[in-house]
Amino acid sequence: MSVRVEGLAVRYGAATVLRSFDLDVRTGEILVVAGPSGCGKSTLLRAVAGLAPIAAGRIVVDGREVRGTSKDRALVFQDDGLLPWRTAQRNVELPLALQGVPRAERRARASAWLDRVGLAGFGRHLPRELSGGMRQRVQLARTLAQRPKVVLMDEPFAALDAQTRADMQRLVVEVLREAGTTTVFVTHDVDEAVLLGDRVVVLGAGEVDVRREAILAAVMA
């Protein structure tokens, strides 16, 4: 699914965060949005998710204007959002149950995704029995098991150590490509932007060259 943002402005009370903002995300691409703290990256994601107060402009996903949330557009955060009393498997199954997916199918889909993210054998573990990186894998499995068309990732790996982060970056690119998902990935980490992005947009500076120096220069400007 393509995502088109046209002339977007978001207003929180007296403050306008984005102003006449335009963006096109092509079907199946990973578009990275970078920029300094407070420039509106999270706000942009929330607007595409249908969760921000749009003051002007519009967002069109697959030809339809966004008017609220949809299971086609999934948000992924730094905080894994897992329910502590449910096992990994049952955390992945929960949104499927809420969508009315029959029990046998949701079990199969959840286990297949846990396997795919490298957690075969951990389905019965509770979140507190898993490392931070493993919990992020569960979050990824829970998101992709719902078969979203658009995935909106808000600095999902910011709290992970360097090695775990590198592993997750590799995994996420693989699974998103396999699933053909359209992705908007927010980061303020220039190396992450270079590594993950088919294209990189720096908020306030427009689209930049995917090379590290060009992104760095635009973020610092």
Ligand SMILES: Nc1ncnc2c1ncn2[C@@H]1O[C@H](COP(=O)(O)OP(=O)(O)OP(=O)(O)O)[C@@H](O)[C@H]1O
């Ligand atoms: N719900 C809200 N109510 C009022 N102001 C808000 C709200 N959400 C965000 N803001 C303000 O909007 C601006 C942009 O916030 P946003 O979280 O989108 O930036 P960001 O680029 O994602 O920042 P960071 O990299 O620090 O996460 C900030 O000045 C923030 O204080």
